[in-house]
Amino acid sequence: MIACNFSFHYTSFKCEKNFGVFLAVITIDLTSISVTSAVISMAGKVMKKESLSIEGKQGEQVSLLIQNQIKKLLSLFENEPIQIKAVGVSVPGICYSKTGLVWAPNIPGWDNYPLLQDISYLLRGKNIRIKIDNNRTCCILGEHWQGAAKETKNAVYLAVGSGIGAGILIDGKILHGFNDAVGAIGWFAVDRTYKDAYSEKGCLESLASGKGIITRVKESLNIIDDYSGYFKDIKIQNLVIGDVFDAYKQKDPIAQKIIRESVELWGITAANIISAFNPEILIFGGGVFGPGIFFIDEIKSEAKKWAQPLSIDKVKFSPSQLGNNAGLFGAGHLALGRF
The missing domain is CATH 3.30.420.40 (ATPase, nucleotide binding domain)
Incomplete structure (x- = not known):
């Protein structure tokens, strides 16, 4: 199931381990200067993390960097007892819930960038949900889950x-x-x-x-x-x-x-x-x-x-x-x- 923001119905994962396989998600935090990717368990444990600069990149180049990080993390855990169930992306702007387009004014070429479409195509045929939201929303969600707003x-x-x-x-x-x-x-x-x-x-x-x-x-x-x-x-x-x-x-x-x-x-x-x-x-x-x-x-x-x-x-x-x-x-x- 694919969704941007909260516009589609979905059911949350209830347990961290399923038939001996740990469930986890890929998370992407895009800023105006970098993209950080990670694999995080349902308990909030960071299993892998990497940050890359996006300096000099714009438009599709930034999207390709995100996609490459997702592919890299999927490949890294392919033979491990870990199942990637979803991808979550934080963007520095607005993700329009009706279209999946992203407005990120500090990234050239991202006035209405089709990020959801790009990631959906990358993960076609896989049972992996995609969620995208703005950075400010993701920050309060992060603090609510693992930080000051628990x-x-x-x-x-x-x-x-x-x-x-x-x-x-x-x-x-x-x-x-x-x-x-x-x-x-x-x-x-x-x-x-x-x-x-x-x-x-x-x-x-x-x-x-x-x-x-x-x-x-x-x-x-x-x-x-x-x-x-x-x-x-x-x-x-x-x-x-x-x-x-x-x-x-x-x-x-x-x-x-x-x-x-x-x-x-x-x-x-x-x-x-x-x-x-x-x-x-x-x-x-x-x-x-x-x-x-x-x-x-x-x-x-x-x-x-x-x-x-x-x-x-x-x-x-x-x-x-x-x-x-x-x-x-x-x-x-x-x-x-x-x-």
């Missing part, structure tokens, strides 16, 4: 990396919306003055994502003639988000200003999410909330200024327990049919 039916995963998104679990159900775009909070309006740049990536994402922060640092450096701070010895074209946080620790004035403003924006974002959805736990993940995890208490303090008071007093702010593996585990959870 014991709750109401949780939100706030992903801040190259983009910004939210995976939303309410009353035990994942929210998708009319066009499968629920959680695209990079388009939150957090600036009273509209700028043309917001039309492409959204206001919040332009200001407080990893890419947004780096862009703002570069813009600031370009307009300062006598700058002598932390970034003066760094090749600006190679700047990464970790450099900005390092500069913050060294009290660089540009980094201090932009990070302080970002903390404020993350707090306002958290307040909006909490007021709208009343979660029990708000989980912070993505590449920025590696180094940015130390600001969670400050983000909560900012959120308290803005959020519905009864909701903010009950919610727990937590770092991701799965880190960069949240989407990978979530794709596995999705493939297992437990949601």
